[in-house]
Amino acid sequence: VKYLRKQSFLSATLKNLSEVDEVTEHPLLLALEKANDSPFVNGYTTKLLTLLYLETVGESYWYIENDALGRLKNIWPLPAQYVRPVKETTSNKIVEYYEFRCGSVTERYEVDEIIQFILPDLNDPYKTGYSSTKASTEATLVGNKLMSHELGLLENQARPDAIVSPDKDQVFGDDEAKRYEKMLNLKFGRGGSGKIMVAEEALKWTPIVFPPQDLAKLEINKWSKTEIANTKGVPLALLEAVQINRATLEAAMEQHARNTVKPRCDLIAAVLNDQLVSKYDNTGRLFLCFDDPVPESREQRMKECVQFVQNRIITPNEARYELGYPPIEGGDELMSINDANVGGSSTERQSSRDSGKADK
Secondary structure (H helix, E strand, O other): OHHHHOOHHHHHHHOOOOOOOOOOOOHHHHHHHHOOOOOOOOHHHHHHHHHHHHHHOOEEEEEEEEOOOOOEEEEEEEOHHHEEEEOOOOOOOOOOEEEEEEOOEEEEEOHHHEEEEEOEOOOOOOOOEOOHHHHOHHHHHHHHHHHHHHHHHHHOOOOOOEEEEEOOOOOOOHHHHHHHHHHHHHHHOOOOOOOOOOOOOOEEEEEOOOOOOHHHHHHHHHHHHHHHHHHHOOOHHHOOOOOOOHHHHHHHHHHHHHHHHHHHHHHHHHHHHHHHHHHHOOOOOOOOOOOOOOOOOHHHHHHHHHHHHHOOOOOHHHHHHHHOOOOOOOOOOOOOHHHHHHOOOHHHHHHHHHHOOOOO
16 A cells, blocks of 8 residues: 555545555456457557557557447557557547558547557657657667678678789789689688798788777677667666676666666556546546566665564564564564564563563
């Protein structure tokens, strides 16, 4: 409950509720778990597709199919790249309908049949999205061009290591030049580097040295990786395998969960509560929420529980419940600061005093 009350998108829902009960069985939960009648798509696949479309297109769409009684029957995730919100020029509505167009197939969906998830585009925040993939397009293109350049060099480098030419006033004919070229390639090609050559004629050997580019390429690769990781909200520590200790890795995982994973979960939950749950629940009490994806430090959690017990905020058994331990006898009473510092429950210590077994 403490976690739920911290969620901004649930503040209005929980405002007048003193207790929150977890619902484990409900037709809506079954529909979200099943998704639709297709054997290829289930609830997990639907959530996965939703996130993938959000990260690549910036938008994701669910087509909601109801049965004859108006109950939720199927949830169909639509390919977001083929869906567009349509607004007629004479209408005062933000969206009139949604159009799905792929090749010769065109479908029209009413607004109440579609659930739209978007990462808002600041140019048009009500209808279109802007994904992290779009934001990293330039960095991706630079990386792709660099890889294409490297591939071209490997496939057809067209860069000789040296030039052999006749010494002084001599001239090679075509046949003689081809003979020397064939001889040198056979002798020093493949694994022949480092062999000795004894020339019968006066030849001039001119080595060709190209300026080094490896450092520049490494810097470009590093910049591209950093740029793409930043747009995706992925800490670099999760991508580096060198000089990363456990503490740094755990901090990076917490940062990723807090700044990247949790906002996505909150976005999906907020949209579902607003556009889906409200259609099938008229009590105003039902809502959806993900578990907290941010890993909590157990050491910090234990310190907080000890402080709460010492300050008579929670009982020892409530603290043990938070830490995953079973309750103890006498642990349902608030303890004084002296009792909490000594250790053991007040009931246990009073019994030891009465029996004469208490330590002096």
